Amino acid sequence: MLCLILGSLITSIPNAHAEGFVYSFDFSPKSPDMVPFGKIEMVSSIDISEQLTTINNQIYLPDAPQIVVFNTSIPKSIITNVQVMYQDANSSWNEVGITFDPDVANARFSLDTEGKKGLDGYRFTLNYTVNTSSIYTLKPNTLLSFEYFLINKLGESDNASINLTLPKGFKPLNNTGWRVQDERFIYSAQISKASGSFYTIFNTDNDYSGSLESLKQEISNLRQDNAKLSETILELQRSVESYKVENQNLTTEIENLNDRLLNAEEERKTSERISNNFWQFSWGLTILLPILLLFFAELRTKSVITSTQLLISSIVGTFVIFLILYILFIT
Structure with missing residues (x-):
């Protein structure tokens, strides 16, 4: 009402x-x-x-x-x-x-x-x-x-x-x-x-002959003022409704922006995790592969393994180290 x-x-x-x-x-x-x-x-x-x-x-x-x-x-x-x-x-x-x-x-x-x-x-x-x-x-x-x-x-x-x-x-x-x-x-x-x-x-x-017409005129003025006031109130109500719609649109935009910010934050964390894992993976290869190759070379020097075995061991060892580091840091 x-x-x-x-x-x-x-x-x-x-x-x-x-x-x-x-x-x-x-x-x-x-x-x-x-x-x-x-x-x-x-x-x-x-x-x-x-x-x-x-x-x-x-x-x-x-x-x-x-x-x-x-x-x-x-x-x-x-x-x-x-x-x-x-x-x-x-x-x-x-x-x-x-x-x-x-x-x-x-x-x-x-x-x-x-x-x-x-x-x-x-x-x-x-x-x-x-x-x-x-x-x-x-x-x-x-x-x-x-x-x-x-x-x-x-x-x-x-x-x-x-x-x-x-x-x-x-x-x-x-x-x-x-x-x-x-x-x-x-x-x-x-x-x-x-x-x-x-x-x-x-x-x-x-x-009251002199005042009756004046009173009628004043009553008419009062009613006109009431009508104008009613129009003003209706205008204010329309403005309020317009503000509500605009406010709802702004609220929706803010919610969408918050969602995008949350998604961007998740993507940033994922990127940092991948970058950090790749860095650990690279350093693992850099450190472990030379050690492995030196170990096999030492075995070859002492004639523990043959040249063919050295080649095969180097290839297999490199693959195993690569696989282990990949499982630990990449997947």
């Missing part, structure tokens, strides 16, 4: 009095060849209050790879608190310490799932807390927008929903499907499997 990283885009247009916050979330195996998740069940709850905004993601997975990468578009710099928990086989919730990826500006981290499986699968809770002032200016006569993207592609058996609670005193432009609880508007709905997104506009004043 391809993991797309969308940056958190927080905009403020003072002249038009319109602000928007785009929040995206996804999780994926660290490596594409890892075990897939199977069915996904997820609930994202966003509570926007005057002081703090909390974002809670509850996830159930029947199966999971050993390493899961969780990624959100929220910049690390504005997060005041993060809590990651899992439910164990005893149905107890346990907190896990996490470290954000230092190579990216947004809140991304990896989680080792070993030993974290519950009775019927894996259950995780991810809580992020930010100061509301870092994403919105809650003031009258200002249009505010909230847009949510679930990057994971949902299958037919998957289920994802969202709960959004607006600050006290704020109301959606279109309150169809909303309910009021403790003087706050709350919306709950299933996330579309086709788009994986949710979008709403809210404010404190109905006098």
Whole structure:
């Protein structure tokens, strides 16, 4: 599953009095060849209050790879608190310490799932807390927008929903499907499997004619930026694949070169052995043949052997010495 990283885009247009916050979330195996998740069940709850905004993601997975990468578009710099928990086989919730990826500006981290499986699968809770002032200016006569993207592609058996609670005193432009609880508007709905997104506009004043068009334009700009970012990520992925192929080719060439070097070393050792043996063979002939001939000549001088026997003995002796030295040093 391809993991797309969308940056958190927080905009403020003072002249038009319109602000928007785009929040995206996804999780994926660290490596594409890892075990897939199977069915996904997820609930994202966003509570926007005057002081703090909390974002809670509850996830159930029947199966999971050993390493899961969780990624959100929220910049690390504005997060005041993060809590990651899992439910164990005893149905107890346990907190896990996490470290954000230092190579990216947004809140991304990896989680080792070993030993974290519950009775019927894996259950995780991810809580992020930010100061509301870092994403919105809650003031009258200002249009505010909230847009949510679930990057994971949902299958037919998957289920994802969202709960959004607006600050006290704020109301959606279109309150169809909303309910009021403790003087706050709350919306709950299933996330579309086709788009994986949710979008709403809210404010404190109905006098929004001057800012509505500006907000729509800003939202359009945000979506264009998201599309450009997606294209950039795809280009980077293609570059990585090209690098992998090139690296594999270089690895193959290095292996071939190592093989040639090993063969050359073996040939050098063989050549040295043959040269050394031939040197010993030559010196053996040089030393032993004169001694043999002198020995036979001495026998002839003392009339122990005849001239014919001397000739035959010299020939036979030379052949025997040659044969012995050949067997010892050449073969």
